[in-house]
Amino acid sequence: MSAELAPDTILAVEDLKTWFSTRRMTAKAVDGVTFSLKRGETVAVVGESGSGKSVTSLSIMGLLAKPGAVAGGRMLFRDRQGAVHDLARLSPRQYRALRGREIAMIFQEPMTSLNPLYTIGDQIAEMVRLHEPVSREEARKRALEMLQRVEIPAAASRLDDYPHQMSGGMRQRVMIAMALACSPALLIADEPTTALDVTIQSQILDLLRRLQAEFGMSILFITHNLGVVAEIAHEVVVMYAGRVVEQGPVGPLFANPRHPYTSGLLACMPDAGRDRAADGTRKALTSIPGSVPPITALPPGCAFAPRCDHRIEACEAAVPALGAIGQSHYSRCIRSAEL
Amino acid sequence: MLRSVFNRLIGMAIVMAIVVTVVFIIVRITPGDPAAVMLGPEATAADIAALRDRLGLDDPLPVQFGAYVLDLLRGDLGTSIFLNIPVTEALAQRAEPTFFLTLFSLLIATVIALPVGVLSAYWRGSIFDQMATTLAMFAASVPSFWLGLLLIQFFAVRLGWFDTSGYGGPGAGFFERMHHLVLPAVALGVVSSALITRFTRASMLDVLGDDYVRTARSKGMGEARVVIKHAFKNALIPVLTVIGLTAALLVSGAIVTETVFGLPGVGSLIVSAVLRRDYPVIQGALLVVAGLYVLINFVIDMLYLAVDPRVRF
Numbered sequence: 120m121s122a123e124l125a126p127d128t129i130l131a132v133e134d135l136k137t138w139f140s141t142r143r144m145t146a147k148a149v150d151g152v153t154f155s156l157k158r159g160e161t162v163a164v165v166g167e168s169g170s171g172k173s174v175t176s177l178s179i180m181g182l183l184a185k186p187g188a189v190a191g192g193r194m195l196f197r198d199r200q201g202a203v204h205d206l207a208r209l210s211p212r213q214y215r216a217l218r219g220r221e222i223a224m225i226f227q228e229p230m231t232s233l234n235p236l237y238t239i240g241d242q243i244a245e246m247v248r249l250h251e252p253v254s255r256e257e258a259r260k261r262a263l264e265m266l267q268r269v270e271i272p273a274a275a276s277r278l279d280d281y282p283h284q285m286s287g288g289m290r291q292r293v294m295i296a297m298a299l300a301c302s303p304a305l306l307i308a309d310e311p312t313t314a315l316d317v318t319i320q321s322q323i324l325d326l327l328r329r330l331q332a333e334f335g336m337s338i339l340f341i342t343h344n345l346g347v348v349a350e351i352a353h354e355v356v357v358m359y360a361g362r363v364v365e366q367g368p369v370g371p372l373f374a375n376p377r378h379p380y381t382s383g384l385l386a387c388m389p390d391a392g393r394d395r396a397a398d399g400t401r402k403a404l405t406s407i408p409g410s411v412p413p414i415t416a417l418p419p420g421c422a423f424a425p426r427c428d429h430r431i432e433a434c435e436a437a438v439p440a441l442g443a444i445g446q447s448h449y450s451r452c453i454r455s456a457e458l
Numbered sequence: 459m460l461r462s463v464f465n466r467l468i469g470m471a472i473v474m475a476i477v478v479t480v481v482f483i484i485v486r487i488t489p490g491d492p493a494a495v496m497l498g499p500e501a502t503a504a505d506i507a508a509l510r511d512r513l514g515l516d517d518p519l520p521v522q523f524g525a526y527v528l529d530l531l532r533g534d535l536g537t538s539i540f541l542n543i544p545v546t547e548a549l550a551q552r553a554e555p556t557f558f559l560t561l562f563s564l565l566i567a568t569v570i571a572l573p574v575g576v577l578s579a580y581w582r583g584s585i586f587d588q589m590a591t592t593l594a595m596f597a598a599s600v601p602s603f604w605l606g607l608l609l610i611q612f613f614a615v616r617l618g619w620f621d622t623s624g625y626g627g628p629g630a631g632f633f634e635r636m637h638h639l640v641l642p643a644v645a646l647g648v649v650s651s652a653l654i655t656r657f658t659r660a661s662m663l664d665v666l667g668d669d670y671v672r673t674a675r676s677k678g679m680g681e682a683r684v685v686i687k688h689a690f691k692n693a694l695i696p697v698l699t700v701i702g703l704t705a706a707l708l709v710s711g712a713i714v715t716e717t718v719f720g721l722p723g724v725g726s727l728i729v730s731a732v733l734r735r736d737y738p739v740i741q742g743a744l745l746v747v748a749g750l751y752v753l754i755n756f757v758i759d760m761l762y763l764a765v766d767p768r769v770r771f
Contacts, residue, residue, distance in 0.1 A: 218677065
């Protein structure tokens, strides 16, 4: 089985379909997403709310809430022993053994993601004891070590603190400490800095980058913030209405976006210098008009067409294919060659 | 932590002082002359006046109040006008059935309600959930005395497993007395479980959607551990309040149930004391009941402190 996954690849998501089916309708929240993630690298999945990026990450974690379910595709994952698993076909018990130990996750809301009733030391130690046969004292020692590695000042004295005694940035550090406690092969970070102050944001990104170098884990980074992507990602996957619209290495994709949605997102990034006209007056902020269509009512053609400045008649006829436009750079736009 | 306990104790003392005053006033402004009631319709005005004098009922209210408070501080609740024994003794004689009835009912209620509420929420929309919710609605709308009568009819009259009423008579052993409490405790407990079940279910539904529950799952633990260790402990906080309220309601609910089952408890003592205008007994019983309320509240507050590190008083 391992032959199907290139040796330096940790995760290969192939044609993933995650659907939310009720008796009356099916919402294709993720529809045919393909990307892969190399050891020690970071892939950023980018998109607006409703694009399917969080559902993608929850599909990989196996934490979809009903009625959501993986309806097709494969998610090949290589654990630290080199064994390859198709996450789409794991039993709940097999999934539990991987979750936390091999694939860990941090979330958007550090204020609510920790249990308010247990000390942070207990919550980190719990992660260790769930997956490794260690004593209580040993687990506590590991928790302390992790707190030091995520650079919490006076870590020993914070071990018995409760989450409400810490700031948002500190709690996100605790979440990271907990996620990395068993040194997983893959860390899924679902908008980990969105809820934080800008100064704290860059501290957390720096920390993640340093820890990635130390632990050698791969990171799947979910965000809507392209500024963050530029700082941390090697590869970018841009999602729109459940589909990948453009993907490629971060440099070429930022320098030469080939899908109008990506160009639009890039144009929306506020830039203190660029937003001033020559005479110093403030220019209006750029935005993409309209919003992501509901996934239950997608147009027959390109899902972005209704909001697109470059729309032609052919756009509305059929969903464009994801076409190669450069070295591992793909775009789902019939006009990508001219743009 | 210790400071919070101390603050709560001070609070309790203040509440009890207010209760003592209010009970004293309420009993005095209720119409009806206890001396006249005690002596019956044949009594002469002179007899009544003599008795009023002996009981101190003609003293000015502040004097009566002062004497009353001093006695209270000595642990003396007065002497029953009708039974002619100290009120503390009258209450002590009646305390056992009421205490155990309340305790067993509360145990039955929580033992039913907590697991049913938790599983109902976890399996939301399932057949189990629908049945539990319907039964809880039914139990909540049934008066405990009616359920008590049904239980007597079936288990006592038809099956003969229990006596239809009473507390085993003089000389009955402890287990025989407790045997008499089974049906009334079930009647009260089942009815009270409805409210706790619904609160537990609602609270669990809230908590199961919380971020830290998702975090717990992402750590790779089994569902039982997620639900009990991470979700239920959080859901318990509002449920504790309802259990406390239920305990307080049970004390008064016991009065009706004791009547249906012919139990010689505090409830029936209060009812007869009210009919006879036996002031000292009414006062004493009200104080004991109010004291129980305050005590239950204190216990609940202490449980909050133990469960939730964010709580400080």
